[in-house]
Amino acid sequence: MSQAARFNVTKLLPLIEDIRERLSGVTIEALGWRVFLDRYDRPGMLVYLDPPYDGTEHFYGRDAFVREDFVAIAERLQRMRGRFILSINDHPAVRAIFDGFAIEAVSTTYTAARAGASRVGELIITPLERG
Incomplete structure (x- = not known):
């Protein structure tokens, strides 16, 4: 038994115009x-x-991103003229590297893993407020 397509071609042009x-x-x-x-x-x-x-x-390919890059990112962010928000997993090494920034710990749920949803700690890192 065939089913009607859920794609409506008459709505395509307005959608493309909106995206454009x-x-x-x-x-x-x-x-x-x-x-x-x-x-x-x-x-x-x-x-x-x-x-x-x-x-x-190592998930991103050999030498595509190495542990030392975390330190390099922190050093570059110290010189930012604009503002930033960085999110990363909550780990003692990460906290040490980004110690000179505002760090907020949050809890989130990862649902993409094959093992199902799991609660994990994540850090939201931003510049310290300049007074």
Whole structure:
């Protein structure tokens, strides 16, 4: 028994027009974090960083991201002219590396794992408020 398609071709053109308008001022680039920050860091800018979680660096390919990159990110963020939000797993080594920043611990649920949903600790790292 065949079923009618859920795709409605008559709604496609308005949808594409809406997407075109929303993305008209957007630039999409594939850059490493260093190049991106060097190119776009400026006052008034907000950057969200989501590096590999501590202990998962090898998931991204050999030498694509190494443990020392966490230290390099922290050093570069100290020089940020704009603002940033960085999220990463809660681990003592991560807390030590980002000690000079505001760190907020949160609990979240990971649902993408094959083992099912699990509660984990995550850190939200931002610049310290300048007084």
